[in-house]
Amino acid sequence: MGLFGRKDDDKGATGSAVSPDLAALTGDYELDPAHTTIGFVARHAMVTNVKGHFKEFSGQLHLDGADPSRSTASIDVVMDTIDTGNADRDGHLRSADFFKIDEFPTMTFRSTKAEALGGDDYRITGDLTILGTTKPITIDLEFNGAAKDPFGNERVGFEGKAEIQRSEWGLTWNAALETGGMLVSDKIKLVFDISAIRKA
Secondary structure (H helix, E strand, C coil): CCCCCCCHHHCCCCCCCCCHHHHCCCEEEEECHHHCEEEEEEEECCCEEEEEEECCEEEEEEECCCCHHHCEEEEEEEHHHEECCCHHHHHHHHCCCCCCCCCCCEEEEEEEEEEEEECCEEEEEEEEEECCEEEEEEEEEEEEEEEECCCCCEEEEEEEEEEEEHHHHCCCCCCECCCCCECEEEEEEEEEEEEEEECC
């Protein structure tokens, strides 16, 4: 059963009954950076994948257990904290060839639409801003569950993925390979592993 879904056996004659436990999850949540990953995957030299993530970010969720269309999300990412496991590569990504962090220190996402797809699957659409350019993206999400941790925090968890063409945000740097093709793929996979804590 999904966070915003409805149990078939809970439906009344009108088919509009909502499980009480889902309604209990309605509220405002904050991303827990210690247990959340905002990452990406890029193809390198057309033969392997390079993975990275951001070490610093903040995010807010509003979940509506009765009406998923009223749920929202916002995320702010500190671009200087990009980490691919290689200092030289990270420095290049911070430079004017890519993210121009001195001029554009933050990447942001603001949701514009949320949908329940059935089961534990959801979809959120929103505006992603990089290098001052804002374009819509769609993120597919899977609800991993809700729990109270040993410290009394009420948590919800999601896994998400999306694909973008980086050139649409002005990220066009590349280098041609002698064998054909380009050094860095235009297609970038975004990956999310989210743990969010309910606000008091």
